[in-house]
Amino acid sequence: ALLAVMFVCVTLSNIMVxxxxxRRGRRGRWAPMHVFIGHLCLADLAVALFQVLPQLAWDITDRFRGPDFLCRAVKYLQMVGMYASSYMILAMTLDRHRAICRPMLAFRHGGARWNRPILVAWTLSLIFSLPQLFIFSQQEVENEAGTLDCWARFIEPWGLRAYVTWIALxxxxxxxxxxxxxxxxxxxxIHASLSPRVSGVGPGEGARVSAAMAKxxxxxxxxxxxxxxxxAPFFLVQLWSVWDPQAPLEGPPFVLLMLLASL
Incomplete structure (x- = not known):
């Protein structure tokens, strides 16, 4: 029930944004910030559709129901959404840094047809997720002959720890x-622009520039x-679960923290 509520909330909120x-785009050109927010919504929708929804179906059916290629595709797209969500925020922050700290450089590239930070964020997400296609597959469940599930087997005892730690990093x-x-x-x-001695403009003009930046x-x-x-709680819990054999994997607080990344 909690997963279903979370899926509906995440999906509807991002579709509304x-x-x-x-609607704003019909009235005029999007500001750069709006472009980033749009792509961030798409990344969050990818998390909802390929992370939360498959997990919801998985909980209902108990086992993954589908062919091997679908298993690999779902695992790949799950990681694409996670990477894209993080890298899109990084790209947005880098863009704000360039607009504020290197305004002439931002102005020179302002008319570019393609937004390079967004392209780089999606490209890296697609590339870094490729190992999922080889790590996960339809495999026979241990102690259940003939039963298949979408799973991965890691080298014991360090394989799973290395995998989760690498993803967290x-x-x-x-x-x-x-x-x-x-x-x-x-x-x-911004702090430097508030000082007339540093910015070289009067207090009134400096304040207006800083207010526009600060928005x-x-x-x-x-x-x-x-x-x-x-x-942060999601990855802390993930790392805790693989590095501590006594971690309470089934406890409600543990599960709730694992679901936070889907928001």
């Missing part, structure tokens, strides 16, 4: 470090905070 952006830790560095540089630049920065910061609050 995309609908609002589409690439999906959360590395992007979070890049996001944090960009945010620090952005706030330093999108605040929006980005809210998205980043929600991202960290949802993903």
């Amino acid at each position: 995309l609908g609002a952006l589409a 690439m999906v959360f830790v590395a992007p979070a470090a890049g996001i944090a560095a960009c945010q620090v540089l952005i706030f330093r630049e 999108t920065v605040r929006m980005t910061l809210v998205i980043v905070i929600v991202y960290v609050l949802c993903w």
Whole structure:
């Protein structure tokens, strides 16, 4: 029931945001921030459709019902959604950093037909997810002859630990470090622009420039905070489950924390 509610909430909320952006697009050109939010919604929808929905069906049927290629495809798309969600926020933060700290560079590339950070984010997500196609497959369940499930077998005892740790580093830790560095540089630049001696403009003009910058920065910061609050518990629980043999895998708090990343 909880998974079903979460799937409906995530799907509807992202569709509503995309609908609002589409209506805004009919009235004029999207701002760069709106483009990033649109692609972030698509990444979140990928998480809902390929992570939450298959898990919901899996819980109902107990075993994965489908051919081997579908098993591999689902596992691949699950990871694409996770990578894209993280890398899209990183790309959005990098774009805000360039617009605020390197405005001339941002202006020079402002008329480009394709948004390079978004293209890079999707490309890396598709590439980094490729190992899923070879790790997971339809395999016979241990102690249940003839019963197949979409699963992976890792080298004991370090295989699963290495896999989960690598995913945590690439999906959360590395992007979070890049996001944090960009945010620090952005706030330093805004703080410097508030000082007339540094910016070279009067107090009134400097305040107007900083207010315009701060509007999108605040929006980005809210998205980043929600991202960290949802993903950090998820990966902490994942790492706990593989590094601690006594982890309470079936406890309600444990399961709830695992589901936070789907929000």
